[in-house]
Amino acid sequence: MRPAEWARDGAAVWGIAVPSRPIRLPGVQMAGFVGDTIDQIDLTVVPYPAVTLFVNLRERLLVNGVARGSVVAGLAPQGMRVRGQDVECVQIRLSPEVAHAVLGTDLTGEIVPLEDVWPTGLSDRLRALSSWNDRFALVEATLGKQYEAGRTVDPEVAFAWRRMDARRGQVRIDQLADETGWSRKRLWSRFRGQLGLSPKRAAQLVRFDHAVHRLAAGESPASVAAESGYADQAHLHHEVKAFAGITPAAAANAPWLAVDEVAWSRPHCANG
Numbered sequence: 001m002r003p004a005e006w007a008r009d010g011a012a013v014w015g016i017a018v019p020s021r022p023i024r025l026p027g028v029q030m031a032g033f034v035g036d037t038i039d040q041i042d043l044t045v046v047p048y049p050a051v052t053l054f055v056n057l058r059e060r061l062l063v064n065g066v067a068r069g070s071v072v073a074g075l076a077p078q079g080m081r082v083r084g085q086d087v088e089c090v091q092i093r094l095s096p097e098v099a100h101a102v103l104g105t106d107l108t109g110e111i112v113p114l115e116d117v118w119p120t121g122l123s124d125r126l127r128a129l130s131s132w133n134d135r136f137a138l139v140e141a142t143l144g145k146q147y148e149a150g151r152t153v154d155p156e157v158a159f160a161w162r163r164m165d166a167r168r169g170q171v172r173i174d175q176l177a178d179e180t181g182w183s184r185k186r187l188w189s190r191f192r193g194q195l196g197l198s199p200k201r202a203a204q205l206v207r208f209d210h211a212v213h214r215l216a217a218g219e220s221p222a223s224v225a226a227e228s229g230y231a232d233q234a235h236l237h238h239e240v241k242a243f244a245g246i247t248p249a250a251a252a253n254a255p256w257l258a259v260d261e262v263a264w265s266r267p268h269c270a271n272g
Contacts, residue, residue, distance in 0.1 A: 014033055014034065014035050014259060015033070015034040015035075016031060016032070016033060016259060016262050016263050017031065017032035017033075017034075017132040018030075018031050018032075018262070018263060019133070019136045020133060023136075023140055024140065024144070025098065025140065025143055025144055025147060026095075026098075027094065027095030027097060027098040028092065028093070028094060028095070028098060028140070028143060029050075029092070029093040029264055030090060030091070030092050030093075030136050030139055030140075031090070031091050031263035031264065032088075032089070032090050032091075032132045032135065032136075033087065033088070033089050033090075033091060033259075033263070034087070034088045035086075035087040035088075040083055040084065040085050041082070041083060041084055041085065041087055042081070042082075042083045043081065043082050043083075043255055043256050044079075044080070044081050044244075044245070044246065044254065044256060045073065045077065045080035045081065045082060045256055046212060046244050046251065046254050046256045046257055047075075047076045047077060047080075047205065047208070047209070047243050047244060048093065048209055049075070049095075049096075049165070049202070049205045049206045049209050050075070050093040050094055050095055050096070050099075051072065051073070051074055051075060051093070051094045051095075051096065051099035051103070051107060052072070052073045052091060052092070052093050052094075053070070053071075053072050053090075053091065053092040053093075053094070053114060053118075054070060054071050054072075054073070054082075054089055054091055054114075055070045055089055055090040055091075055092065055114065055122055055123050055126055055139075056068075056069050056070045056071075056087075056088075056089045056123060057088040057089055057090070057123065057126060057127050058086050058087060058088045058089075059084060059085065059086050059087075060084070061082055061083065061084035061087065062082070062083040062084060063080065063081070063082055063111060064079070064080060064081055064111065065081075068113065069113065069114070069115075069123060070089075070113070070114035070115070070122070070123045071111055071112065071113055071114055072103070072107060072111070072112055072113075072114050072117055072118070073107075073110075073111050074106070074107025074108045074109055074110045074111070074112075074196065075096060075107070075108045075109070075195075075196055075197055075202075075205065076108060076109055076197070076201075076205055076243060077109055077110065077111050078109055078245070079245050080111060090126060090135060090136075090139060091263075092139060092143075093264070094143075095161070096153075096161060096195040096196065096197075096202070097152070097153045097157070097158050097161055097194075097195070098143075098147060100150070100151070100152070100153050100194055100195060101146070101147045101150030101151060101152050101153075102118070102143060102146045102147055102150055103117050103118055104117075104150060104151065105117055106195075106196040107196065108196035108197055118146070120142055120146075122138075122139070122142060125138060126138060126139070153194045153195065154190055154194065156180040156181070156182055156187065156190070157187075157190055157191050157194050157195065159179070159180055160176045160179075160180060160187060160191060160199060161191075161195065161202065163176060163179070164176075164199075164202060164203045164206050165206055168206060168207060168210040168228070168229075169203045169204060169205070169206035169207025169208070169209075169210060169228075169229065170203075170207060170228075170229040171203050173187070173188070173199045173200055173203070176199065187199060204239060204243075205243065207228055207229055207230075207239075208239055208240065208243045208244075210228055211224050211225075211228045211230070211236060211239075211240070212240060212244070212248075212251045212252075212254075212257065213257065213260065214227075214228065215240075215248055215251050215252040216251065216252055216253075216254065216257040216258070216260075218252070221233050221236055221237070221248045221249075224236060224248075236248060
């Protein structure tokens with residue numbers, strides 16, 4: 001494993017552990033977080049185009065004011081806020097198609113206890129391990145078995161999602177339907193039924209994610225709007241507010257995004 005790397009969120013200094021080798025199951029990312037601090041961690045979660053599992057290894061966290069152990073945040077959770085002290089957890093990001101097979105339920109916008117949708121006792125099993133590498137290996141093995149046993153999405157739905165991701169949300173749904181060989185109505189119905197969002201909303205989420213990361217990198221809202229497929233800066237402001245509940249200026253300084261370069265770095269897909 002790479003040595004622990006650090007990112008400051010203003011209230012805590014995070015120790016971040018990442019897997020030492022690529023994860024074999026496509027569409028899965030993992031990172032370990034330790035926030036040893038006497039200060040309370042208080043973070044607004046910025047939505048990401050994945051279903052996110054928060055596997056808590058220490059004290060329970062307050063998620064939107066409710067004490068929780070481990071939780072699952074579905075696609076585009078609304079106003080998710082996490083508070084706590086002495087935090088240690090594994091975060092697992094599942095692409096929507098992997099989440100469909102592993103969890104077998106639509107969690108769009110929802111935040112639910114992990115055991116309600118995936119009763120594996122994963123928290124206790126991970127807590128018993130002292131090595132981050134061993135923890136990541138256990139998560140990967142558990143996910144792999146569930147994925148193999150689960151029901152995969154239609155190839156056409158998987159293709160549409162991957163094309164959205166590759167094009168950073170800048171796609172036309174009619175064109176996607178043509179490329180799959182389906183009608184627009186059929187793609188809309190099957191995509192929403194299996195991934196939980198309409199194709200249009202999913203593309204907006206991917207575009208939003210790309211845009212807020214550019215804002216966090218220091219680019220101006222005007223240039224981000226112009227190059228990310230928004231009609232104008234006001235359109236960007238509206239969508240950032242709709243997804244994250246904050247302004248583009250606040251998103252640019254969001255502590256939640258500050259760790260991404262370390263914890264979730266990945267090569268960007270080329271347009272096309």
